[in-house]
Structure formats: structure tokens, C-alpha cells
Amino acid sequence: MRDQTNVKLRLSNSELWGGLIGLALGGFVIWSGLKLKLGTINDPGSGYVLFYTGILMCVFAGSIIISAITEGGPTLASRWENVRWSKPLLVIACLAAFSFALEPLGFLLSSIPLLLLLLRLIDPVRWTLAIPIAVLVPSGMWWVLKRLLLIQLPSGLFGIG
Amino acid sequence: MDTLVNVAHGFGVALLPINLLYCFIGVFIGTLVGVLPGIGPISAMSLLLPVTLSGTPESGIIMMAGIYYGSMYGGSTTSILVNIPGEAASVVTCIDGHQMAKQGRAGPALGISAFGSFIAGTFALVALMLVAPKLASIAIAFGPAEYFSLMVLGLVVLTFLTQGSMPKALLMACIGVVLGLIGLDSITAQPRLTFGRMELIDGIGLVPVVMGLFGVAEVLLNTEQAIKRDIINAKITHLLPTKADWQASTGPVARGTLLGFLLGILPGGGAVVASFASYALEKRLSKTPERFGHGAIEGVAGPESANNAAAGGAFIPLMTLGIPPNVVMALLLGAFVIHGLQPGPLLITQNPGLFWGIVASMYIGNVMLLILNLPMIGMWVQLLKLPYNILFPLIILFTILGVYCSSNNVFDVYVMIAFGIIGYFMRKLGYEPAPLVLAFVLGPMLENNLRKSLILSQGDLWTFVQRPISAACLSLALVLLIAPLLPALRKKRELVALDEGA
Amino acid sequence: MSRYGLKTIAFAAMQVVGALLATAANAQDYPTKPVTLIVPWPAGGSTDISMRAIADSASKVLGQPIVIDNKAGGGGTVGPATMAAAAKPDGYTISQIPITVFRLPLMQEVSWDPAKDFTYIVHLTGYTFGVTTSAESQFKSWKDVVEFAKANPGKVTYATPGTGTSLHVGMEQIAAMSGIKLTQVPFKGGAETNAAVLGQHTMLQADSTGWRPLVDAGKLRLLMVWTGARSPNYPDVPTLKELGYPMVYDSPFGIAGPKGMDPKIVAKLHDAFKKAVEDPAVIATLAKYDMVPNYKNTDDYKKFVVEVTESERKVIDTLGLAKK
Structure with missing residues (x-):
């Protein structure tokens, strides 16, 4: 056999x-x-x-x-048997989209949507939790890096960040 | 007796309140930058160098040194918790450390790496006090031929890092060497494999490669598992290493410390080679080598001790010869010179207060680090209780930030994402990333030293065999390569014999 | 604890916090973020440390930190070449420009054009070069080296900080004049050549004054210096001229950015670095490596680049090192 x-x-x-x-x-x-x-x-x-x-x-x-x-x-x-092959594919798609958006949109405008998408796509987190995390964590990190460590993150065409 | 007087004098300097404060600030910043992947001690020290110029030389250098060895403590945390090595020396910690975390043993893994670091750091300092001047000769005994052979030995070590097929590991190592050679040739300044891309002229950074292959690929692999939730479902049993853990770790810590200290003296990739070599050594000595790669505590204790001992050993060539063995030490050298001191053979005799004060402060700093790090283990373990569907997106965000901060370059973020995807497919097809990373680090040094030794020997390959240190490294490499094959050969021969008998 | 102690602690704490919180004074004008200065040599060598001292002083004038980025290799050309290829001309990436940047294009194919790819900013200083050997070596003076090399052509090896550096070209000129053959081994910079000659992996070292502490401690023997007059620190060591080689090498260097920088930014950087080389603390650090400031303004520096390229062309042609 x-x-x-x-x-x-x-x-x-x-x-x-x-x-x-x-x-x-x-x-x-x-x-x-x-x-x-x-x-x-x-x-x-x-x-x-x-x-x-x-x-x-x-x-x-x-x-x-x-x-x-x-x-x-x-x-x-x-x-790829018995695994949810669609999930890594979705994450890869998000990351690819993010890399195209990072330079024109800047760090804040691209990472907040990325985080929101990821939170909803890999086993959805409820909206009331996902939105605050997606907004607060990148903004918090951005502030710490910019103010405390003097590291400038990409600000993009709109100059936000 | 002289040494005792000097040590006492050193502690007198180190215990001054102002120096204690600088020491604390140093180790605190060091722990912080060590935990944040990507932001290494180099960027923190470059930024803070001007601050240290206003105080006395002692306090400035005490703080800079604190950042350095503090970051060595923190480096293993993200490796163990989320499989993201902060620097090359903690890549090997990922292999077993993260497996331990998945089994709910993150506490013991973090604990043993903190204790191992403390023991190794302390030993390295005692050795630094007693034998520093005598060991200076090791640093200069290694010329191009010796380095080449050491790098070959380092590459052979990678055959111990793999659980799967050997040709696959070796293919990965070759790819690592090639990736490491991308960019301008360090001898002739010609662009190599840059495909006309400006960003590649500078080569590919280690941080984006490592974070992509480990961090991002790990997340991708985990998202496809619907039921098996390793990270979250595992019960966290102990916070600190148990008695059994300690028994298993004593040998690895001792051997790792010695190995790390000696290799740390060598200018160039000492700490990295030391951590990989210690892992290989423990796997070779172990009665149950099959546990390695599946959460063996020895695989965390050895390498973590080795890289901390190497941090101590690295001070020897700087303090005794004025030759900095790595970029961090070179920054310290800069701090010395700007303060009007010239590290070199005369430093210890001309400025005993400074030398002994720094050594004593490092001892105090190590104690501070242990006190600072142990309570944090509980906090880190709590982090693993975060639901995976929140943890994974955050890990991705942190790798992006870490990569960007390490170079201030958007291109590196693309490199990381690309390597994350490549790493995912590699792991799906059974190719492991650790050999690639080791070869990526060692490859350029291997190439550069091979070319220099051939110029020196006028193309005579015997130079690698005629020079004793080089010959020793090569024969050790040969033994390591052949030894695992012998039992297999014997078995095959027996099988053939059986076949013939039947 | 004395009151003095408390005050110092408070002061130190404030300094650290201040440095961490420091942000741009005026967000509109250059510079609003840290400036990266590429030093194309390994950290810890004489160039690296003197550039750090200069950068530290200049950053006080600019009001922004200057972050040193060591990109060693190719005799000090990998850093400038990377900058010319990849950096934006916004004044946030500048590089030290060693003389190899002008010389290497005459010797081989390279990725940059020194006449077009850089915006020259200010000329700063030059080196003191010397040739050393291990204290345990058989060579007591330069004459011994020449005699040994005559009997054993090509056997004498010397470590340089890279192919095409002044050290390499200078040694080849000396060899040609003495009728001997030497073998060059290119390293990346001073820290590496020090270790190579100290461990007797190469017989000689030709490098800038990074060897000074080792010579002072008696671990290395200084055979000659390449300055015009004898060094005040080593009055017994002969110069090239005294040994019968009518040359002086000091390999002067300055800084430049990628092509197409705004003249206003160039002027700001020029002023900051000019003040830096006038700073007594910087002069003291330079003196440790037997270096003296050699200031030239932006226009003079541009003229100087043209002159140097021409004189180098002649030397390279006579030595037969020119690219085919």
C-alpha cells in the first residue's frame, strides 16, 4: 500500500x-x-x-x-493539511499592504489600521476592545520613541507623526 | 595582597553615592534597551555619550558599562517569551527558551537566564581582576588564518543546531553566507549582489533578518493553528527554577561561563560564537540530546551564561591593549579618550582608581541587575496570559518598531516582512532558520579573513595547518563533523553484515 | 550623606532626564532631528575618536545630537559610497571623506564619482602616519627592513587600513624608491592593524596614530613618521625625508553630504564644524593623536578636491596602480 x-x-x-x-x-x-x-x-x-x-x-x-x-x-x-491556511495568507496580505502604505501615510496612519485588521482577522477580538488597542498602543509607542528616545518615525505625506 | 588593596580601593570609588546612581541609571537603561528588540546598547550609548562627558570619567564610564552589561541581561527576555531574539547572541536562546515558554516554563527559563547571567558576569569580573593582563596575549594571538579557522569551527557548530536533515541545514548556512556578503566588498569596495538597488549597497541588516525569520514567521505559523493554542493554554507551573532545573543547569552554566569568557576576549564575533558553541557543547555532552530543541533548560542556561561572560571578557583587550573587540567597547574607548584617558598597556598602572573602580562598579551593577530582574519575571510571565489574538498583532507591531528603530530605515521594515514570509515557507518545508542566522553573522568575517590569510601566505593553503591555533580549530571542527557519523557508519556496516548473513 | 553629595546627584539626574527629554528647539528650521555622521572606519580608531570629539562639539552648536555611524571597509570608501548612493541630501546624513574617495576611482571601477556625487561642506584636519613593528621584531630601524626585503622579496608584509589608502600608496612609493617588494594586507582600520602587528601576523603596520599608546608602552617600535618635521612626542624617530624619501603624507580630510544639498544647510553645518575645530577640548583630543586642525571653508575645500585628484593621478600613474 x-x-x-x-x-x-x-x-x-x-x-x-x-x-x-x-x-x-x-x-x-x-x-x-x-x-x-x-x-x-x-x-x-x-x-x-x-x-x-x-x-x-x-x-x-x-x-x-x-x-x-x-x-x-x-x-x-x-x-497544509488540517490547518487554517487562509489565516497566514491574510496576515501576509495585511503586511504587504502595510509596507506599501508605510512611506506615503506615515507610521501612525498605517500602523493603526494594520493593528485593527490583524486584531479582527486572526480570531476576531470584539470591537470595543480592538479599537482602543489599535489606537492607543501605536500612539503610545510613537510618543515614547519620539519624546524619550528621540527616534523619528516616518511621518508620511500628510506630516502626521 | 596587592589585588586585595586595589579591590578595596575600587569599591571605595564605586560606592560613592554619585557613582552608585550612575551605575543604577546605566543598568536600568541597559535592561530597557535589552528588552526592546532592535534598540540595542549601541544606539543608547551613542545618544548618552555626551551626557557622561559632564561628570567625572569614573561616573561616565560606569554608566556606559552599565548600559552594556545591562542589555545583555535583558536580551533573552523576548527570545524566551515570543521567539524574537533582540540580538545575534540570543538567537540560540530562542530554540529551547521559547519551547520552555510554550510548555508553561517561561518562569524557570527566565530565572535560569538571570541567575546564569549573574554567575557568569561575576566570574568574568573576578577573572578580569586577577588575570586581565596575562590574558591580553590571547586577543592578539589570533591573526587572519586563526580567525578563518575559528569561523569554520563556528559554522560546524551549526550542525548541532538542527533537528532535521543535515543537507537542509548546510544549504541554509550557505544561503546565510551569501546573504551576509551582499553589499560593498569590504576589501575592494565593489558592490556585490545589490541588483542595482541603492538600499542594498549597505548590505542587509541582521536585525530585520532575525526578526523576520523568527518573530514574524512564528506569528504566521501560530495563526494557522485553530485548536492548539500553545502560548495561552499552557499552565504556568513555577516562577523560579526548581531543584531539578538547578541540577541540570550547574554544568552548562559553568562550562558556558568559561567558554564565553575566553571567546569574549577575541576581537570580532566572540559573544555570538560563544553562545552557539555553548549550545552545541551541551547538546554533545548531554545523555539525552533529543530533548534539545524541545525545551531543554541546559540549552538556555549554557548560552545565556556564555554571552554574559563574553561581555566581561571583552573588557580585557580594551583595558590592557586599547584594542576594542566590538562596537560597544569602541564607544567606551571613545568615552575614555574624550575624558583625556588613553586605554592601553599603561592604563591600569597609571589610573588604578579608574580601572578598579569600574570593575567594582560592574560587580555592584550585576547585583543590582539580579534584584531588578527577578521580580520582573512574574510580570513577564503574566504577559503570556494575554489572549493570543491580541498578543500576535502586538508582536508584529513591536517587530516593525524594533526594526525601524535599529536603523531608522523604512527599507529594513520591508526586508523584515519579506524574511517573515520566506521564514514561514521555510519552516513549513522543514528548513530551520538558526543555521542561516549563524552563517549570516560569521560569513563576512570568514570571507574577509580567508582573503587576508591567502594574501599573507601568498596563496599557500598550508598556512591554516601550520599555525597551531588554526590547526587546533580545524581539527576540532573535523572531529565534530565526523564524530556523529561514526555510530551511523557502524550501524550501517552491521546491517550490511546482517544482510549478507541472511 | 553630605549636602554636596545630594546636590551632585540631583544635578546628574537632571542632566540624564534633560538629555532624554531634549527635543528640537525650533521645529521649523534645520536641524529638527539627530544628524547621522558616517565615519567610514571601525569604531575606536583615531579617526573615529577624533570625529566623535568634533561631532560632540558641533552638536552643541547645531542644537541636535550628531549620531556616529561606523561603516568601515574599502579603505574608508564604503561609508561615503553608501551615502552617495542611498542618502537624501537633507543634511541629516553626512560623512567623513578620506582621501581614498578621490584615489580609489583612479585605481578601479567604483560606484561613485568624487566630482559629482558629493556636496563638500568643510575641511577639518589631517593625520600623522607612521610605520611600526612589534617590539619583539628583528627590525630595529627602517634600514633593517630594507635589507631584509632586498634579500627576501615580497616576504615583508605590512598591515594597512585598506587598499588605496595613503598608507598603501605611500608604502608602495617607498618600496619603488628603495627597489624592494613589500606585500600589503588590507584591514579595515586602526584597531585591526594594531592587533595584527602586535600579534606579529604582519611584520609591519602602516597606520595613523592609533598605535600611540602601544608605542608609549614599549609594545610596538615606531620606525618612521610621514610628517614634514619630526613629531614632538617622538623626537628620535626619523621622517620620510630624512630617510631619503622626499615625500610628506598627511591625508587631510573633511566632511561632505550627498549631492544636491541646500546651500543654507551646508552653511549651517560648515559653521558648526568650524566652531568645533576651534574648540580647545577638540584640539586637545586631536593632539592625543598628533593631529592638528586644518580648516578650509566650503569653496576652498572644493578647489582642494580638484587639486588632490590631479596630484593623486600622477602618483598612481607612476606606481602603475592606475585602472586599465
């Missing part, structure tokens, strides 16, 4: 994918090393260590791929 979550040479094998990504990165590092010049052994150039590290990466990635093919590995789907 074959375990459906442990596959060998299949496109759904997660180990295989990890190894392939490693191999691609290794190849890229070797190429960058060559482009930066290896130099000579008595005066190694900027690409010397990168080149050899890239080779090592390919070797390790290769051994991951080989063991993925010979011993098999869990499928990609099984890694």
Missing part, C-alpha cells in the same frame, strides 16, 4: 521543490561569483568566496533532490 502523502518523483513532492529552488539559487550565486571576478589564490577577488559557496549550495541542493527522489517526501498539500 502506498501512502498518498509521501510521494517520490512527482511534481507535488515538496522536498523536490525545496531542492530545485536551492539548486537555482546556487547556480545564480556561482554566476554572480564569476561575474565579480575570482582573482588568484594569492589575491582572491570579490567573487572568490561567492563562487565556492555557490558550488557548495548546488552540492547540498543536489543531495536534497536525490533523497527526495529515492526516499520520497511529503506532498505540498500535506504540509
Whole structure:
């Protein structure tokens, strides 16, 4: 009998994918090393260590791929079985939106909505608690940093903060 | 006898009310910046340096030193509670410390790191008093070839940090080295792997990488669990380490202290290597190495002692040779010089009051820190009782703030978010972040020293074997690499033999 | 406890609280937040400490703290190059500009153009350079080094704070004049070269006066200084000229910001740093490293940059170090 979550040479094998990504990165590092010049052994150039590290990466990635093919590995789907995969995805989306908003809006205007969203999205906190936390914590931290530690947080286009 | 007279004289200086006050302010600020991830002792000391200039040299330097070792105490708190290491030296504390917290043993973990820090700090000071001048030679015995071999040894240590597959850990380490090399080449000033991005010219910061891979990734992993609420549901049993905890920790604390003190003397990543090496050592010596990574108290006690002892050891090259082993010590050197003193071989004889006063004040500061930190354990543990759906958003906010404050750079926040997402997928696929972080720190030093030693030896690779310290490091690395393989090989051979028999 | 004691404590506490609470005096005008000064050398070297003393004095004039950011590497060019590439010309990021910033572009491909990428602000001071060896070394004088190097070409190694620094170029000039071959090992700055020569990992050290406490303690032997006249602190040590090399190296330096800074901000920074190099406390700190103020205003500094680039071009060409 074959375990459906442990596959060998299949496109759904997660180990295989990890190894392939490693191999691609290794190849890229070797190429960058060559482009930066290896130099000579008595005066190694900027690409010397990168080149050899890239080779090592390919070797390790290769051994991951080989063991993925010979011993098999869990499928990609099984890694996300029985978990609420939508939650991390939502948090990642919030963080991505936040990184786009941070510079134009400034720290206060971007972090208050971020906190509110996070409080409501990962198992909702009731509004009466979520709103005060989302407003007070960032403002409090902002005040402490600006007044006590003289650290200027990004203020954004509207100059708030 | 001379030493006793000097120590007494030192305490006379340190116990002056004004110096006691400066010492307290120093350790208090140190604890604060240590707990807040991202804001390290360096930024706090740079900002306060001008303040110390108005008082006497003693009080100014006592306060600066207080900030430094105070921050070492606080550094482990966030590692244990929420898996966010405040600095490179406490990355390794995350591995078992946070697991302990998840099992409801945050109290003992925090307790043992406070006591371990105190013991290590005290030992380092006694050693500083007795043998400082004799140990100065260690700091200069390490040239480029020796550093290269030490870094190799440090990288081999990472094979002990992983519970999973070895090729994966090694691949992560290589990626760490490459990430560490991004930016301008430290020898030829050529941009490397910057993809034409201006922000990458300066390289990637350690703080955003660490906070992304640990802090943000941890939150992402936790949000997907619907029923298993590790942090909240665990019952908090003890606030302080039990007798059994102490028995388990005595050895690790003692070994960590010694290791940390000796490696701390070395200019460059001494404290970081010491904390990782101590973890590896304890795992190797342990009768039950499988407990490591699942909340073994030895994995907290050893590294925490090591990094505090290293903080003490770091004073030796500064006080005896005038060579600062890290940026914090260099700031202290600056404080000395601006006060009109020149640390160097003559400092102790020319200014005994100053040297012994500072050492004595550090002893008093350590006691203050213990008194300050123990009651806070209860408070920190209460923090874990916050509902996870409030705690997680707050953790994200704090990592963002911490990263921004460490560099005043919005780009670092993006880097952290990116590494948080990468870290999440890495962990899902069974790749661990600790080897990457260790290699990220050691990689640039490894590269720089390799190139310098090859220039020095005119391309002769034997230099690494001919120099005794370097050879010792390399053979130790070799032993560490091969030793775990031997039993496996033997087993395989037995299996083959059995097959043939059948 | 005496009343005096209490008063001092209260005073100290007030100072600390005051520093923590200090905010910008006028929110409208520059500077309204701390200024970052990049020092492209490791913390703890002679440049770092003298720049800290200067920055501390200048910050009192500016009314805002000046935060030192050590970005070492590339012979002191990594910091300025990073600033030229990434910083905004708002006056909140400025950098110390060592002479390598002008010299390295003549020797290899670099990411910056010294003529275009910086707004030069003020010229400050220069170094005293010297060549040292371990007290346990066989070399008692420079003559011993030359003799040994003649018999063993390339075997004499010297530590410098980076490729293309005045120390590197100067040593190569000396070697060319004596007909010997030396091997340069580039470090990042004074703290590292001190350790390298003290541990006898390199035979010689060529660096600015960070070696002073070690020479004073008899751990290092000073073989020569590169100033015009003998140093008053070391009257027995010969200068380059006395040894038969008609050169003087002091590698003067100043500060600059990224290109395109507002002239008003430049003027404010210029005034603050001018006052700083006139401050007796700063002069005293500089004197510890045998450095003297060498003030030049913004316009003179700009002219000086052009002159230096030209004279460096000649030296680099004759030594055969120019980029192909």
C-alpha cells in the first residue's frame, strides 16, 4: 500500500521543490561569483568566496533532490493539511499592504489600521476592545520613541507623526 | 595582597553615592534597551555619550558599562517569551527558551537566564581582576588564518543546531553566507549582489533578518493553528527554577561561563560564537540530546551564561591593549579618550582608581541587575496570559518598531516582512532558520579573513595547518563533523553484515 | 550623606532626564532631528575618536545630537559610497571623506564619482602616519627592513587600513624608491592593524596614530613618521625625508553630504564644524593623536578636491596602480 502523502518523483513532492529552488539559487550565486571576478589564490577577488559557496549550495541542493527522489517526501498539500491556511495568507496580505502604505501615510496612519485588521482577522477580538488597542498602543509607542528616545518615525505625506 | 588593596580601593570609588546612581541609571537603561528588540546598547550609548562627558570619567564610564552589561541581561527576555531574539547572541536562546515558554516554563527559563547571567558576569569580573593582563596575549594571538579557522569551527557548530536533515541545514548556512556578503566588498569596495538597488549597497541588516525569520514567521505559523493554542493554554507551573532545573543547569552554566569568557576576549564575533558553541557543547555532552530543541533548560542556561561572560571578557583587550573587540567597547574607548584617558598597556598602572573602580562598579551593577530582574519575571510571565489574538498583532507591531528603530530605515521594515514570509515557507518545508542566522553573522568575517590569510601566505593553503591555533580549530571542527557519523557508519556496516548473513 | 553629595546627584539626574527629554528647539528650521555622521572606519580608531570629539562639539552648536555611524571597509570608501548612493541630501546624513574617495576611482571601477556625487561642506584636519613593528621584531630601524626585503622579496608584509589608502600608496612609493617588494594586507582600520602587528601576523603596520599608546608602552617600535618635521612626542624617530624619501603624507580630510544639498544647510553645518575645530577640548583630543586642525571653508575645500585628484593621478600613474 502506498501512502498518498509521501510521494517520490512527482511534481507535488515538496522536498523536490525545496531542492530545485536551492539548486537555482546556487547556480545564480556561482554566476554572480564569476561575474565579480575570482582573482588568484594569492589575491582572491570579490567573487572568490561567492563562487565556492555557490558550488557548495548546488552540492547540498543536489543531495536534497536525490533523497527526495529515492526516499520520497511529503506532498505540498500535506504540509497544509488540517490547518487554517487562509489565516497566514491574510496576515501576509495585511503586511504587504502595510509596507506599501508605510512611506506615503506615515507610521501612525498605517500602523493603526494594520493593528485593527490583524486584531479582527486572526480570531476576531470584539470591537470595543480592538479599537482602543489599535489606537492607543501605536500612539503610545510613537510618543515614547519620539519624546524619550528621540527616534523619528516616518511621518508620511500628510506630516502626521 | 596587592589585588586585595586595589579591590578595596575600587569599591571605595564605586560606592560613592554619585557613582552608585550612575551605575543604577546605566543598568536600568541597559535592561530597557535589552528588552526592546532592535534598540540595542549601541544606539543608547551613542545618544548618552555626551551626557557622561559632564561628570567625572569614573561616573561616565560606569554608566556606559552599565548600559552594556545591562542589555545583555535583558536580551533573552523576548527570545524566551515570543521567539524574537533582540540580538545575534540570543538567537540560540530562542530554540529551547521559547519551547520552555510554550510548555508553561517561561518562569524557570527566565530565572535560569538571570541567575546564569549573574554567575557568569561575576566570574568574568573576578577573572578580569586577577588575570586581565596575562590574558591580553590571547586577543592578539589570533591573526587572519586563526580567525578563518575559528569561523569554520563556528559554522560546524551549526550542525548541532538542527533537528532535521543535515543537507537542509548546510544549504541554509550557505544561503546565510551569501546573504551576509551582499553589499560593498569590504576589501575592494565593489558592490556585490545589490541588483542595482541603492538600499542594498549597505548590505542587509541582521536585525530585520532575525526578526523576520523568527518573530514574524512564528506569528504566521501560530495563526494557522485553530485548536492548539500553545502560548495561552499552557499552565504556568513555577516562577523560579526548581531543584531539578538547578541540577541540570550547574554544568552548562559553568562550562558556558568559561567558554564565553575566553571567546569574549577575541576581537570580532566572540559573544555570538560563544553562545552557539555553548549550545552545541551541551547538546554533545548531554545523555539525552533529543530533548534539545524541545525545551531543554541546559540549552538556555549554557548560552545565556556564555554571552554574559563574553561581555566581561571583552573588557580585557580594551583595558590592557586599547584594542576594542566590538562596537560597544569602541564607544567606551571613545568615552575614555574624550575624558583625556588613553586605554592601553599603561592604563591600569597609571589610573588604578579608574580601572578598579569600574570593575567594582560592574560587580555592584550585576547585583543590582539580579534584584531588578527577578521580580520582573512574574510580570513577564503574566504577559503570556494575554489572549493570543491580541498578543500576535502586538508582536508584529513591536517587530516593525524594533526594526525601524535599529536603523531608522523604512527599507529594513520591508526586508523584515519579506524574511517573515520566506521564514514561514521555510519552516513549513522543514528548513530551520538558526543555521542561516549563524552563517549570516560569521560569513563576512570568514570571507574577509580567508582573503587576508591567502594574501599573507601568498596563496599557500598550508598556512591554516601550520599555525597551531588554526590547526587546533580545524581539527576540532573535523572531529565534530565526523564524530556523529561514526555510530551511523557502524550501524550501517552491521546491517550490511546482517544482510549478507541472511 | 553630605549636602554636596545630594546636590551632585540631583544635578546628574537632571542632566540624564534633560538629555532624554531634549527635543528640537525650533521645529521649523534645520536641524529638527539627530544628524547621522558616517565615519567610514571601525569604531575606536583615531579617526573615529577624533570625529566623535568634533561631532560632540558641533552638536552643541547645531542644537541636535550628531549620531556616529561606523561603516568601515574599502579603505574608508564604503561609508561615503553608501551615502552617495542611498542618502537624501537633507543634511541629516553626512560623512567623513578620506582621501581614498578621490584615489580609489583612479585605481578601479567604483560606484561613485568624487566630482559629482558629493556636496563638500568643510575641511577639518589631517593625520600623522607612521610605520611600526612589534617590539619583539628583528627590525630595529627602517634600514633593517630594507635589507631584509632586498634579500627576501615580497616576504615583508605590512598591515594597512585598506587598499588605496595613503598608507598603501605611500608604502608602495617607498618600496619603488628603495627597489624592494613589500606585500600589503588590507584591514579595515586602526584597531585591526594594531592587533595584527602586535600579534606579529604582519611584520609591519602602516597606520595613523592609533598605535600611540602601544608605542608609549614599549609594545610596538615606531620606525618612521610621514610628517614634514619630526613629531614632538617622538623626537628620535626619523621622517620620510630624512630617510631619503622626499615625500610628506598627511591625508587631510573633511566632511561632505550627498549631492544636491541646500546651500543654507551646508552653511549651517560648515559653521558648526568650524566652531568645533576651534574648540580647545577638540584640539586637545586631536593632539592625543598628533593631529592638528586644518580648516578650509566650503569653496576652498572644493578647489582642494580638484587639486588632490590631479596630484593623486600622477602618483598612481607612476606606481602603475592606475585602472586599465
